[in-house]
Amino acid sequence: MRQLEIDPAESAEVNKRPRIPLKDKRVFFSALARLLRGGVPLLRALDVLANETRARDLRVLMQKTSALIGEGKSLSQCFSLFPSVFPPYQLSLLEAGEASGRMEEVLECIARKIEREEETRGKVREAVAYPAFIALFGLVTVLILLIWIVPRIASVYDDFGEPLPGFTRWVIGLSRGMKFLV
Numbered sequence: 001m002r003q004l005e006i007d008p009a010e011s012a013e014v015n016k017r018p019r020i021p022l023k024d025k026r027v028f029f030s031a032l033a034r035l036l037r038g039g040v041p042l043l044r045a046l047d048v049l050a051n052e053t054r055a056r057d058l059r060v061l062m063q064k065t066s067a068l069i070g071e072g073k074s075l076s077q078c079f080s081l082f083p084s085v086f087p088p089y090q091l092s093l094l095e096a097g098e099a100s101g102r103m104e105e106v107l108e109c110i111a112r113k114i115e116r117e118e119e120t121r122g123k124v125r126e127a128v129a130y131p132a133f134i135a136l137f138g139l140v141t142v143l144i145l146l147i148w149i150v151p152r153i154a155s156v157y158d159d160f161g162e163p164l165p166g167f168t169r170w171v172i173g174l175s176r177g178m179k180f181l182v
Helices: 008-016 022-037 042-052 056-070 075-079 088-100 103-160 166-181
Strands: none
Touching: 022 042, 022 056, 022 103, 042 056, 056 075, 075 088, 088 103, 103 166
């Protein structure tokens, strides 16, 4: 089995704190499970996946894992070197899969869990997007009012000659202050 070359610059970068999106992790676990289920040895499966992935951090991680497995380490031991990528529950599941000989099922289980996590994050983003849009729209509206509309109305109040209520004076003052910013 050929050993993949690990670029030292890429390796040092991944050691800092790899950034592997959930989607890439899900695809990795799912593809690894399919390869193992198809009878491909673990080391060969990692080499194939490393050569096929476009995600640089994931590729380097797989190359390092492949090299360590070639030295006799288990998959869970290799992944434990990357705590920022693989949370403890994934490591525990991998250890259980290695001990029971049901690695394919465990990898598919992890892939499904990551998929649910992706869905949850998507729903949270959707739930936050609407209020953020409304807040931004409201802020822009207030700025337009303070910069363009209130000064025009304030000129009408100037002609009255009567003292204005405190809040009205405050809004006009704020509007004049905003004029200096624009």
